[in-house]
Amino acid sequence: MKLTDVKNQFADGLFNKNPLFVQVLGTCASLAITTTVKDSIAMGIAVTAVLTCSNLLISLLRKFIPNEVRIASYIVIISGFVTIVEMLMNAYLPDLAQSLGAFLALIVVNCIILARAESYASKNKPLPSVVDGIAMGLGFTLALFLLGSVRELFGAGTFLGFSVFGKNYTPIGMLTSPPGAFIVLGCLIALFQYFKKRFSVKKAASSDAKPDSGKPQEEQPDNASEAKEGDAS
Amino acid sequence: MTLLMNILTVFVSVALVGNYVFSETLGICPFLGVSSKPSTALGMGLAVTFVMTLSNAVTFLVFEYLLKGKYEYLQTIVFILIIASLVQFIEMLLKKMVPSLYKSLGIYLPLITTNCAVLGAANNAVGNDMVSGDFILSTSYGFSAAVGFTLAIVIFAGVRSRMDEKDVPESFRGVPITLVAAGIVAMVFNGLLSGISFG
Numbered sequence: 001m002k003l004t005d006v007k008n009q010f011a012d013g014l015f016n017k018n019p020l021f022v023q024v025l026g027t028c029a030s031l032a033i034t035t036t037v038k039d040s041i042a043m044g045i046a047v048t049a050v051l052t053c054s055n056l057l058i059s060l061l062r063k064f065i066p067n068e069v070r071i072a073s074y075i076v077i078i079s080g081f082v083t084i085v086e087m088l089m090n091a092y093l094p095d096l097a098q099s100l101g102a103f104l105a106l107i108v109v110n111c112i113i114l115a116r117a118e119s120y121a122s123k124n125k126p127l128p129s130v131v132d133g134i135a136m137g138l139g140f141t142l143a144l145f146l147l148g149s150v151r152e153l154f155g156a157g158t159f160l161g162f163s164v165f166g167k168n169y170t171p172i173g174m175l176t177s178p179p180g181a182f183i184v185l186g187c188l189i190a191l192f193q194y195f196k197k198r199f200s201v202k203k204a205a206s207s208d209a210k211p212d213s214g215k216p217q218e219e220q221p222d223n224a225s226e227a228k229e230g231d232a233s
Numbered sequence: 234m235t236l237l238m239n240i241l242t243v244f245v246s247v248a249l250v251g252n253y254v255f256s257e258t259l260g261i262c263p264f265l266g267v268s269s270k271p272s273t274a275l276g277m278g279l280a281v282t283f284v285m286t287l288s289n290a291v292t293f294l295v296f297e298y299l300l301k302g303k304y305e306y307l308q309t310i311v312f313i314l315i316i317a318s319l320v321q322f323i324e325m326l327l328k329k330m331v332p333s334l335y336k337s338l339g340i341y342l343p344l345i346t347t348n349c350a351v352l353g354a355a356n357n358a359v360g361n362d363m364v365s366g367d368f369i370l371s372t373s374y375g376f377s378a379a380v381g382f383t384l385a386i387v388i389f390a391g392v393r394s395r396m397d398e399k400d401v402p403e404s405f406r407g408v409p410i411t412l413v414a415a416g417i418v419a420m421v422f423n424g425l426l427s428g429i430s431f432g
Contacts, residue, residue, distance in 0.1 A: 024265070024408050025262070027258075027261040027262060027265065028258055028259055028260065028261045028262065028349045029349075031258040031261060032257070032258040032259075071317070071346070072314075072317055072318075075313055075314070075317055075346070076310065076313075076314065079309050079310040079313050079314075080310060082309055083306060083307075083309050083310060086309065087306060102353060102356055102357060102360070105308075105309045105352070105356055106259075106349045106352060106353055106356075108309055108313050108352065109313070109346075109347050109348070109349040109351075109352050110349075111262055111347055114347060174420075177423075178255060178256050178257070178258050178419055178423070179255070179416045179417070179419035179420040179423065180416065181258060181416070182412050182413065182415045182416030182419055183412070183413050183416035183417070185412050186405075186408070186409040186410065186411070186412030186413035186415075186416065187409065187413070189408055189409040189412065190402075190404040190405045190409035190410075191404070193404045193409065194404040197403075197404070
């Protein structure tokens with residue numbers, strides 16, 4: 001396994017094939033638990049742990065699992081790891097387990113995990129599968145962190161529980177409600193697509209030896225994000 | 234009579250006020266994936282209703298008589314296995330007995346296993362004080378949640394079919410505008426119901 005492969009896998013997980021922003025998988029949990037940054041990170045880490053472990057085990061067993069019952073086998077493996085995470089969290093982080101609530105158990109049906117098992121771990125060796133699990137999990141965590149940051153910062157005026165804007169700020173309460181989750185996620189994906197397109201255009205332009213062309217447009221992203229924030233409120 | 238009242242209370246609180254899609258954000262994957270046309274959305278909704286009602290009935294019995302007390306930590310594994318095998322079983326049954334229904338639901342059935350609303354309903358019915366310990370109420374909890382899901386997906390499919398004709402900014406095309414629209418529909422849905430309950 002080469003270093004460039006690992007690099008590519010991480011680029012895929014975090015950016016090119018980001019589970020939430022590009023593949024739009026695992027939306028249920030993402031919309032429900034991103035009301036605070038803390039819950040978002042906790043959920044991201046829990047999913048990463050389950051995804052890495054299940055990828056490893058499925059990759060190790062890929063030659064023994066019959067094709068006909070593979071989905072059922074994957075689900076059993078995944079739910080085993082979810083139960084482990086659930087029990088560990090209940091024992092050591094009961095407050096966090098309480099605030100994630102039902103969605104902790106629902107990691108079982110998080111499409112990301114099954115999708116990676118089916119499309120990657122069942123076809124690749126254990127080591128790349130583990131790297132894939134970590135990369136995809138981190139990509140998901142990053143996406144949850146961004147979503148949670150926007151919702152907590154503007155919806156409650158706090159970040160990780162600390163007040164950011166002071167007492168005079170009136171929180172946009174709607175952002176912490178489920179409809180707000182839909183809208184913020186929609187805007188973030190739009191922003192992501194916008195940057196992705198600009199990035200690839202820039203790359204093409206710079207290969208045509210025009211390095212300065214990106215400069216005058218530098219202020220545009222801010223405007224775009226403000227406009228989107230305006231939409232959300 | 235009190236049973237009927239209880240069933241009605243469960244229905245209103247799960248299908249309308251606490252709608253699974255719009256206020257619990259469960260079952261979003263099929264909600265976004267299969268809502269491009271009202272007819273397919275209805276098909277998916279019916280398939281989910283069928284599976285969810287049955288799965289809540291079965292998971293209740295299994296939890297109450299096998300797991301309760303000693304083996305509660307096995308809940309997640311056992312429930313997802315029940316749902317997966319139930320979906321498989323229904324698929325085979327429909328194929329043999331009602332081929333026409335199988336044809337119209339066929340492609341949606343396997344997708345239901347990974348619909349988190351199904352496992353969510355089973356888990357919630359066990360943990361919910363209002364319905365836990367009562368077979369009929371637990372089953373109607375699943376049925377109500379599924380009806381709420383069907384309602385949401387059919388309403389949203391109607392909105393989406395209108396949206397296809399609109400000229401959307403490039404970055405918003407596809408998933409983003411769908412999510413924003415879902416947010417607005419959710420706002421309307423929740424706002425309408427809270428208006429009713431307060432008025």
